[in-house]
Amino acid sequence: MMLNDRPYPDWHEGLTIQGVIEHMNFTWPKLVTKVNGQLVWPEDYPNVVLAENDDLKIHHLLAGG
Amino acid sequence: MIQMCDVPRYKDVDMEEIKKMQAAHVLLNKVEYEPKQIKKGYTDKLLTIDVTDASIKISDIPAEVKEKFVGGKGYCLRYLWDATNPNTKWDSPENEIVMSSGPIAGITQYAGTGKMLVATISPLTGIPIDSNVGGFFGPYLKFSGFDALELKGQAEEDVIIVIDGNKGTIEIDKAPLEHLDAHLIGEELTAMYADDENDRKHVAVVCAGSAADHCDLSMLNFTFYDPRRGTVRLKQAGRGGIGRVFRHKKVKAIVCKYQGIKNDLNHVHDISIINKTGVKYHREMATQDPKQNNMRKIGTANTMKILNDYDILPTHNFKFGGTPNIHEMEPKVFIEQWLTQGAADGCWYGCSMACAKAADHFKLKTGPYAGNCVVVDGPEYETAAGVGPNCGITTPQVILEINFYCDTYGIDTISWGTTVAFLMECYENGILNKERTGGLELNFGNCDAALELLHLTAKNEGFGKIAGMGTHKQKEYFAQQGWGDMKFMNDIAMEQKGLEYSEYGSKESLAQQGGYGLTNKGPQHDEAWLIFMDQVNNQIPTFDDKAEALYYYPRFRTWFGLVGLCKLPWNDVVPENNSLTDEPAKVPEHVDNYLDLFYGVTGRRIDREELLVMSERVYNFQRIFNIRLGKGLRKHDAIPYRSVGPVTEEEYLSRQERYDGQLVEKVGYTKEQVEQMSLQEKMAATRTYREGEYEKLINAVYPKRGWTMNGVPKIEHLKKIGMDLPELIEIVEPLQNVEP
Numbered sequence: 001m002m003l004n005d006r007p008y009p010d011w012h013e014g015l016t017i018q019g020v021i022e023h024m025n026f027t028w029p030k031l032v033t034k035v036n037g038q039l040v041w042p043e044d045y046p047n048v049v050l051a052e053n054d055d056l057k058i059h060h061l062l063a064g065g
Numbered sequence: 066m067i068q069m070c071d072v073p074r075y076k077d078v079d080m081e082e083i084k085k086m087q088a089a090h091v092l093l094n095k096v097e098y099e100p101k102q103i104k105k106g107y108t109d110k111l112l113t114i115d116v117t118d119a120s121i122k123i124s125d126i127p128a129e130v131k132e133k134f135v136g137g138k139g140y141c142l143r144y145l146w147d148a149t150n151p152n153t154k155w156d157s158p159e160n161e162i163v164m165s166s167g168p169i170a171g172i173t174q175y176a177g178t179g180k181m182l183v184a185t186i187s188p189l190t191g192i193p194i195d196s197n198v199g200g201f202f203g204p205y206l207k208f209s210g211f212d213a214l215e216l217k218g219q220a221e222e223d224v225i226i227v228i229d230g231n232k233g234t235i236e237i238d239k240a241p242l243e244h245l246d247a248h249l250i251g252e253e254l255t256a257m258y259a260d261d262e263n264d265r266k267h268v269a270v271v272c273a274g275s276a277a278d279h280c281d282l283s284m285l286n287f288t289f290y291d292p293r294r295g296t297v298r299l300k301q302a303g304r305g306g307i308g309r310v311f312r313h314k315k316v317k318a319i320v321c322k323y324q325g326i327k328n329d330l331n332h333v334h335d336i337s338i339i340n341k342t343g344v345k346y347h348r349e350m351a352t353q354d355p356k357q358n359n360m361r362k363i364g365t366a367n368t369m370k371i372l373n374d375y376d377i378l379p380t381h382n383f384k385f386g387g388t389p390n391i392h393e394m395e396p397k398v399f400i401e402q403w404l405t406q407g408a409a410d411g412c413w414y415g416c417s418m419a420c421a422k423a424a425d426h427f428k429l430k431t432g433p434y435a436g437n438c439v440v441v442d443g444p445e446y447e448t449a450a451g452v453g454p455n456c457g458i459t460t461p462q463v464i465l466e467i468n469f470y471c472d473t474y475g476i477d478t479i480s481w482g483t484t485v486a487f488l489m490e491c492y493e494n495g496i497l498n499k500e501r502t503g504g505l506e507l508n509f510g511n512c513d514a515a516l517e518l519l520h521l522t523a524k525n526e527g528f529g530k531i532a533g534m535g536t537h538k539q540k541e542y543f544a545q546q547g548w549g550d551m552k553f554m555n556d557i558a559m560e561q562k563g564l565e566y567s568e569y570g571s572k573e574s575l576a577q578q579g580g581y582g583l584t585n586k587g588p589q590h591d592e593a594w595l596i597f598m599d600q601v602n603n604q605i606p607t608f609d610d611k612a613e614a615l616y617y618y619p620r621f622r623t624w625f626g627l628v629g630l631c632k633l634p635w636n637d638v639v640p641e642n643n644s645l646t647d648e649p650a651k652v653p654e655h656v657d658n659y660l661d662l663f664y665g666v667t668g669r670r671i672d673r674e675e676l677l678v679m680s681e682r683v684y685n686f687q688r689i690f691n692i693r694l695g696k697g698l699r700k701h702d703a704i705p706y707r708s709v710g711p712v713t714e715e716e717y718l719s720r721q722e723r724y725d726g727q728l729v730e731k732v733g734y735t736k737e738q739v740e741q742m743s744l745q746e747k748m749a750a751t752r753t754y755r756e757g758e759y760e761k762l763i764n765a766v767y768p769k770r771g772w773t774m775n776g777v778p779k780i781e782h783l784k785k786i787g788m789d790l791p792e793l794i795e796i797v798e799p800l801q802n803v804e805p
Contacts (some may be wrong), residue, residue: 029356032649060602
């Protein structure tokens with residue numbers, strides 16, 4: 001699985017987007033998330049299970065002071 | 066949690082004292098004028114005040130200046146250029162402080178429309194510094210009939226300048242009795258020039274603070290009166306030592322008074338567009354801010370813990386990216402224990418973001434005002450990070466106390482935080498010791514020493530004299546004394562072009578290294594803040610991607626400063642459907658809002674590309690201004706290694722897994738080779754690689770910007786963007802083929 005175009009080493013069966021966010025300690029609230037190019041809304045993060053070959057993008061929308 | 070409804074009003078000033086102060090004024094000059102009505106956001110008038118002979122002049126701003134420079138920062142730089150020459154220093158009489166707000170400034174229908182830009186030749190950098198500031202002064206000056214104010218010369222004794230936009234008078238008075246510290250003189254002059262308490266909100270004051278008489282890190286305070294609290298609030302034009310220039314001219318304050326705020330003082334082209342855009346934005350703010358940044362509850366410091374989580378929060382002079390003690394100062398601590406909630410804390414009318422938070426009736430424990438209960442404006446993120454974790458301090462009470470004293474003394478909290486962090490690292494490395502600091506134990510985290518140093522700096526006593534010099538001059542001084550190795554100090558002193566870094570760790574983001582290094586005024590984040598796009602999102606992986614970002618964002622962000630807008634409403638809240646857009650990071654809907662606002666005010670319809678070109682003209686003008694004053698070439702864009710990679714063994718070891726991994730993944734060593742390398746060899750290889758990457762980045766950025774490999778704007782590019790002014794060509798022509 002790729003996360004932001006980098007190999008994600010901790011993929012396992014049943015891994016969800018929420019699992020990735022927690023594992024990576026992504027605490028910023030404004031995230032834009034896509035799985036294989038398809039937008040996923042925040043309320044679905046706990047339900048979307050990731051496959052081993054998925055391309056996950058979690059973009060933080062933060063552009064500084 | 067402290068609620069606004071429970072906050073008692075502050076004690077009023079002693080009006081008998083105010084009368085004595087006013088009675089001591091000596092009138093030097095007074096003129097009457099007919100305030101020109103604003104038309105489509107502009108007055109097209111310039112006010113020039115020379116305090117050497119107390120002369121006051123009002124002149125027209127030519128149409129060609131308006132076309133090329135737009136307003137705000139553009140006007141500031143244009144008039145600063147015209148007043149100065151290649152030999153002008155910060156303390157030359159001809160050096161000016163120029164202030165201008167911009168055409169959109171002063172509208173009350175959209176958020177963040179009260180900004181003013183201030184520029185001067187900086188005592189820290191020797192080149193133009195620009196700084197933006199909120200508060201009422203910018204709009205009031207325009208409503209009083211002036212798009213820009215230039216302040217020149219040097220008075221013999223302390224003066225104040227008073228502009229009354231309703232009466233149409235400008236006067237310059239000797240003013241011997243008012244205090245220098247901002248929280249005092251702000252109250253004194255507000256009370257002095259208001260007809261009564263209800264009138265105080267019509268008075269705005271620009272002042273510095275007592276440190277500005279000698280400290281190069283000094284800034285300007287801009288007041289606005291808070292009628293609910295019954296006190297004056299302070300906003301800052303912080304960067305680059307503008308307050309030092311102000312006080313060198315012996316100006317104590319500038320007062321602007323204007324009453325009669327209403328919704329169309331700008332006499333805009335089409336108010337319906339502005340109303341519609343504003344209503345849309347305010348709805349978005351109401352529904353999205355609680356789900357996003359909580360700007361209305363805590364302001365910019367909402368990112369404190371976030372940046373700690375992502376290894377970006379500068380800690381111990383930027384050595385590390387976070388502190389294990391962050392829980393002591395995370396946003397909820399400030400919200401629940403310190404910052405007043407339930408107040409619409411905007412620094413200009415109509416700002417629904419309202420992020421100017423305050424700690425009320427804060428009891429000071431140290432310094433000349435110990436025991437007083439004061440209002441503390443902030444802390445902004447930069448302040449909390451800089452005087453906090455970067456100096457090893459995570460105690461909110463101490464951070465707020467430093468915040469207050471920096472403000473009232475007139476010291477820029479960003480430069481102060483970065484300077485003290487540098488001094489603390491020098492202390493811990495033996496470059497400084499108790500003998501050299503006059504007894505101060507400047508270890509990271511020593512709150513008492515940090516506060517004592519601040520008070521000494523304000524008084525220009527002891528080691529405070531050294532602290533007030535700024536980081537660049539400090540390292541030269543320490544080397545001259547034989548106290549430290551210049552190479553090491555160059556590595557750890559977080560300054561470039563003479564300006565201290567603002568408060569983001571850039572080691573793991575090459576694009577942000579450029580975002581700091583490839584700036585005009587020095588390492589301030591307001592041109593390009595790319596850390597998350599680069600380090601976390603990996604959205605700009607190639608040199609070309611990073612170069613494009615370092616071309617786009619400085620141009621886009623410069624535009625805020627041309628027209629009088631605050632940057633925060635652009636992306637500190639975003640539309641709910643922003644993630645569906647092609648480029649969420651640019652917040653396209655808000656960009657379109659700005660195009661509508663500009664059209665609605667000026668009647669001039671521009672598209673996204675024209676917006677960028679407007680900025681690019683001013684951006685290149687500033688670059689050439691730097692070259693005119695001896696900086697602005699490639700060698701001046703070099704950055705300290707602390708901003709690029711690990712300087713010390715301690716830093717490398719703190720992230721050893723990351724750095725070892727990068728030697729394999731990025732540099733090309735095998736795992737086995739890395740395992741056999743000594744720590745010093747690994748650090749050297751990391752340094753060679755990272756410094757090489759920064760040079761490659763420059764090689765990608767300069768052509769994108771239309772510059773030579775030496776960082777000089779090409780004549781053909783200046784022609785393309787319509788900025789081939791003869792005075793610019795004269796500077797760059799001899800440098801067109803000069804190699805770096």
